[in-house]
Amino acid sequence: MNFKAIVLSAVMALGVNTAVAAEAVSVDSLLNLVKQGQARDNKEFQERLKRFNSDKVTQEKMLAEARRERDNLLKESESKESKFQTNETTVAEAQERLTNRMGSLKELFGVLQQVAGDTKSVFEGSVVSSELPGRDVFLRDLIITAGSSSKLPSIEQLEQLWFEMQREMTYSGRISQYTADVVVPTGETTQKEVIRVGGFNVVSDGKYLNWDLDSGRLVELDKQPGGRYTGPAAELESASGTTLTSFWIDPSRGQLLKILGQSPELGDRVDQGGVVGYIIIVLGSIGILLAVWRMLVLIAEGSRIRKQMASDTPREDNALGRVMAVFQANKDADIETLELHLGEAISAEVPKLTRAIGWIKIISVVAPLLGLLGTVTGMIDVFETMSLFGTGDPKLMAGGISQALVTTVLGLVAAIPCVFLHTLTNNRSRELMMILEERATGILARQSEQQHAKAA
CATH class of the missing domain: 1.20.1270 (Substrate Binding Domain Of Dnak; Chain:A; Domain 2)
Known part of the structure; x- marks a missing residue:
């Protein structure tokens, strides 16, 4: 019994010594790790402090450069503002001198702009434009020039306006035959031989055509007037030389023909x-x-x-x-x-x-x-x-x-x-x-x- 007790005591003493030794090893390792971490943190802190001091010098230089650039821009802005004020005063004086020198010419150009606008409206609604297309482009430019304060119409433009007005009056008194684009009732555009009677009517293939302001083309009436009107139109196309023939003229330039076309005929009345x-x-x-x-x-x-x-x-x-x-x-x-x-x-x-x-x-x-x-x-x-x-x-x-x-x-x-x-x-x-x-x-x-x- 004593021998067993001695053996058991020896075994227990050996186990306790082994546990204490293991615990001592773990604490030492932890202490070493803490020391190493403190050393590393101190090193990184020193490096960051060094970089901060280095960057501070650089940033102070950049701030100084930015302040110098700001001062230069302020000086340039003051110079340009002064120059702008000077230029504005110069432009106002020049505009006043131009106005004084133009005198009555300014009223003349105002009248010219008004006349050009009225002429443009006449040309757009005239059937003569089907024979002379593109006249409104010149008038549009002339209106812009006459209304501008920096550019004056030239003598050539004034003469061109005079020529176009005279040509409109001359062509309005003629009976002309030419080829033009005609929009048929199906919506297709075809080239046809047309006859224009002054500034009133245009006929083709015995049918009346109407001048459309929006499209700038001749449009065949969807519904033609009665035979008493289309008959003379066909006779006019077949006439030659000095042959005299009767023809119905619409002084409203197509409006009466539209009304006649819309008025019901005998068959429509019966229906x-x-x-x-x-x-x-x-x-x-x-x-x-x-x-x-x-x-x-x-x-x-x-x-x-x-x-x-x-x-x-x-x-x-x-x-x-x-x-x-x-x-x-x-x-x-x-x-x-x-x-x-x-x-x-x-x-x-x-x-x-x-x-x-x-x-x-x-x-x-x-x-x-x-x-x-x-x-x-x-x-x-x-x-x-x-x-x-x-x-x-x-x-x-x-x-x-x-x-x-x-x-x-x-x-x-x-x-x-x-x-x-x-x-x-x-x-x-x-x-x-x-x-x-x-x-x-x-x-x-x-x-x-x-x-x-x-x-x-």
Whole structure:
């Protein structure tokens, strides 16, 4: 037991000595590291201090240089400010001397600038520019020069202005033929032979052209005026030498032509009538055709009746011949019976002579009523439009009212000839019926005389 205790004590003593030795080694190392760190920090601090002292000298030199440069710039600025004041005074004095020397010329150049501006406006709106392009460039430069206080217009520029004004007046009195760019309604630009009539109109291929200010080119009107205007234009293009021809001139330089092109033609007016307008036209055409047909029939029937009046032999190709045939068939009957037969024969001929005449009269009465119906419906549409968009646009109201009145016009146009033709056909048929009645009365009178003579 004692031996074991001694061994255990020795082992424990050995372990304690080993731990103390390890701890002593670690503390020494830490102390050495601290010493080394302090030495390194002191070294870096000394190096930084050395660099700071070195940079301080450099920065003081740079600061001194910057201050010297600032002083030089301040001196230069004061010198230039003084020079600027001197120059400004010199310029003001020179400007005053220039103004005094110009005197009335200054007003002259003001008038020149105004005249050049007015001339430029005239050239831009003149169709002569289609033959003489590029004139506005010179005038633009002249306007700038005349309005400048540092540059005066030259004698050459004044003479050029005079020449351009005189050339405008000269060309405005000519009829010229030349090639120019023309914008067609499709938007394409083509080269065409055009004829310019003074400063008023330009035509090409029998169509009027208008001068467009924005594009500076001739533009073919989308809708040409009527044939009475385009016809003389085509004649002017085909004229040669000393041939005289008439031509319509637009003194407004295209504005009247645009208005004429926008005004509706006959077909447009008919379209404005709508469905009611087309019904009126159809009825009017039917009435006129019926009247023409009946007039031809009655004229032919009258011609055959006149031939029959010259002959005692009855023929079946006319009304009088058929009435005479009835008399021949009932010649031996008494007067009362014969009168009944003749009356029956005349009554049978009346429908043939008055056929379709009543329809002409009906159409002449119905056409104005349809026109009134179209007008009323059109006015209803106008008032509906006014209720939606108000009355601020008189043009919209006037257009709707004019469309509403078209049906009334169409109704009257259809009714007037129908009334006239109905009167003609009705009178013609009455004349033929009177001939039949007159002949029948004569036949009865002669037959009655013959019977009285036999009885006596």
